Amino acid sequence: MTVTAPSRTGARVERLPLARFTTLGVGGEAEVWFVSDHAQLTEAMEQPYRILGGGSNLVIADGGVLERVIRLSGPLAERDLDIDPELSTDDELITGWVGGGVPLPGLIRALQKLGLSNLEGTVGIPAQVGGAVWMNAGTRYGEMFDGLHTLEIATPEGLKVVTPGDLRWGYRDSGIPRNHIVTRVRLKLRRSTPEAVLEKMTLADTARKGQPKMKTPGCAFKNPGGMGAGRLIDEAGLKGTRVGNALIAPEHANFIVNLGGATAGDVHALLNLIRQRVGVPLELEYELWPAELEGSGHPHMVPQQGVQPE
Numbered sequence: 001m002t003v004t005a006p007s008r009t010g011a012r013v014e015r016l017p018l019a020r021f022t023t024l025g026v027g028g029e030a031e032v033w034f035v036s037d038h039a040q041l042t043e044a045m046e047q048p049y050r051i052l053g054g055g056s057n058l059v060i061a062d063g064g065v066l067e068r069v070i071r072l073s074g075p076l077a078e079r080d081l082d083i084d085p086e087l088s089t090d091d092e093l094i095t096g097w098v099g100g101g102v103p104l105p106g107l108i109r110a111l112q113k114l115g116l117s118n119l120e121g122t123v124g125i126p127a128q129v130g131g132a133v134w135m136n137a138g139t140r141y142g143e144m145f146d147g148l149h150t151l152e153i154a155t156p157e158g159l160k161v162v163t164p165g166d167l168r169w170g171y172r173d174s175g176i177p178r179n180h181i182v183t184r185v186r187l188k189l190r191r192s193t194p195e196a197v198l199e200k201m202t203l204a205d206t207a208r209k210g211q212p213k214m215k216t217p218g219c220a221f222k223n224p225g226g227m228g229a230g231r232l233i234d235e236a237g238l239k240g241t242r243v244g245n246a247l248i249a250p251e252h253a254n255f256i257v258n259l260g261g262a263t264a265g266d267v268h269a270l271l272n273l274i275r276q277r278v279g280v281p282l283e284l285e286y287e288l289w290p291a292e293l294e295g296s297g298h299p300h301m302v303p304q305q306g307v308q309p310e
């Protein structure tokens with residue numbers, strides 16, 4: 001862990017393997033900038049960068065990425081759930097600022113204990129608040145934009161404060177351009193009871209029962225034209241197929257899991273195999289870093305071992 005570049009604003013900068021920041025547990029090294037205030041963030045954004053949240057929707061190359069990788073930390077990863085009386089009404093309770101680097105699962109648990117409703121449908125999504133807002137992550141029981149009042153976004157032109165009404169958001173899309181950084185949000189909540197909120201969380205949790213519990217970046221492919229991607233992969237006979245230490249999950253074929261020590265190359269080989277064998281075009285659900293590696297035969301993406309159907 002070496003400090004690779006001094007930061008004039010005091011940001012912590014370290015060269016680190018990105019695998020430790022992703023739910024798949026895969027990814028090579030990059031220069032990571034831990035920024036805890038707006039001055040540090042502005043400095044970090046002076047050179048080409050990527051913003052990394054909970055790493056729950058990413059497959060990062062074994063060679064890492066060349067750009068700086070920004071992680072929100074300190075106050076930008078803290079939450080103030082006090083209700084702001086000036087902004088709130090009887091029906092709409094508006095919180096203080098919640099940092100983009102706050103882990104979403106802990107936030108959802110805290111809101112449940114307070115009996116505050118609107119975001120419980122996002123239970124089980126292992127994201128950070130900023131990443132979940134950027135994707136408008138959600139389930140059939142609710143999504144992030146159900147509970148947003150104000151968003152603070154760092155852009156190359158400076159810091160902007162907007163409301164959802166200023167954005168063209170929609171299904172799994174906030175309308176916020178790539179690499180604009182969601183630094184903080186104020187939540188818009190309704191008063192409920194801990195029991196009622198928990199009931200809805202349990203419903204959303206139950207819908208996840210068939211999903212694998214191992215390291216994974218979530219669903220691999222979007223469902224094409226109303227067909228289940230998992231079912232198509234299963235029908236192609238690929239459930240349980242293994243490349244290196246990556247496996248198409250026996251529980252649900254639309255999940256690729258890391259058995260321990262998988263490489264991005266292993267995962268990429270499985271993604272390519274699925275695309276070859278399934279008869280319809282499939283669109284990736286998660287992001288590859290760097291994106292240009294997709295299907296390129298880049299050395300980092302070549303599988304180390306042969307395909308082993310189980």
Ligand SMILES: Cc1cc2nc3c(=O)[nH]c(=O)nc-3n(C[C@H](O)[C@H](O)[C@H](O)COP(=O)(O)OP(=O)(O)OC[C@H]3O[C@@H](n4cnc5c(N)ncnc54)[C@H](O)[C@@H]3O)c2cc1C
Nearest residue numbers: 053054055056057127128130131132134137138182217218
């Ligand atoms: C087990 C599992 C279950 C999942 N279930 C669901 C589900 O039910 N519903 C669902 O929608 N998704 C689900 N996902 C996918 C994933 O959690 C979401 O896509 C989530 O929004 C990713 O957020 P993140 O913070 O992990 O972002 P990352 O994976 O770190 O990054 C994803 C993208 O968001 C950008 N980003 C990250 N932070 C910020 C920020 N602060 N500002 C701007 N951009 C940012 C990144 O640059 C990148 O482009 C699941 C994933 C897993 C592993």
